Amino acid sequence: MADKSHAPMRKKEKKDEAADMTKDGKEVKSEGQKTExxxxxxxxxxxxxxxxxxxxxxxxxxxxPFEIIAGDRIDPLVFRFQFKNVEYSSGRNKTFLCYLLDKGNPADGLYKGYLEDEHSGSHAEEAFFTQCLPNYDPALKYTITWYVSSTPCSACATKIAEMLKARRNMKLSIFAARLFEWEEEEIQAGLKALHGAGCKLRVMKPVDFSYIWDTFVENEEQPLNLWEDCKENYEYYQEKLADILQ
Structure with a gap:
């Protein structure tokens, strides 16, 4: 799969991540257009x-090179920064992937956790199949749900689509906080390929952010206060995705 550290992969406007995570005030959609x-x-x-x-x-x-990081719970500040569904994602140069995996066997239960990637090496999407699902069994029925900070790059989307076509017993749903580089033709082609392979694609609704907060974040039993414009930004991205997949 392609290296996210190079264009046209995930946006990498080089700002300090910690500062962006803790800054107060409203993020507007023109933020990413400013010259650094x-x-x-x-x-x-x-x-x-x-x-x-x-x-x-x-x-x-x-x-x-950074290895793929795996775990059960995400730091709350990291979640608020990485999953924020702003249009211009300044400093958000990695992918967070929260997953639910059902292998169709009640005795196994439901597997869940998260992966994150950074810089060179495997992308989180690829790492899921190599680390969380290394031993594929054609006799099982897999139901997989991803909550990702942004949609896959074109290379990842193409490979996942090919895998879903080859593994008909595997159903994948991807719910994304943001659309990654959705203006690019190759990105749009990758999303269409995923959709055509039977993958359910949807932008995350406000209720999805609350679900991730409760399920995958070290929230210390505190409720999630959604950021301003969360619903508006969801509607913006969902409209763009619908246009791409029509």
Missing amino acids: DNGEAAANNGTAANDQNGDFEVEPMELP
Whole structure:
């Protein structure tokens, strides 16, 4: 699957993630259209140093590969930041995938957890099949539900569609907080391929965010207070998805 660290994969406007997670105030849809300050961009992409003319010179910084992180509960601040359904997702450069897995055997129960990816290496979508479902059994009936921070990249979508066509005993539903790069033709083609392979695709409703909060987040029994414009942004994304899949 493709490397999300390169365009046209998931948006990577280089802002400090911790600052974005804790900042107050309303995020507007024009946020991502603002030009980043040159000094900030330099600091985020490498080490800045002055040359003899006093200009900044960026020294490349190699990002180490990050392994897929798996767990049961997500930090509440991370959830609020990564799953926020704003249109321009500044700093949200990874995928969070919360899953429910039913293998059709009541004795096994329902498997659940989450995966996250970052930088190079496998994407969370690919990692689900290699880490959570490594031993495929054609005799079983799999029902899989994903709640993802954004829809898959084109490469992941294509591979998942091929897998669903080959494994007719596997049903997958994907509920996404945001549509990733939905304007790109190859992304739209990937979403159509998923839909054509029988995958149920839907943008997450406000009630879905509350469900994730209760099921996958270290919420300390505190209720989720949804952010401003959550419903409006859901309707915006759902309309875009409907246009793509029609």
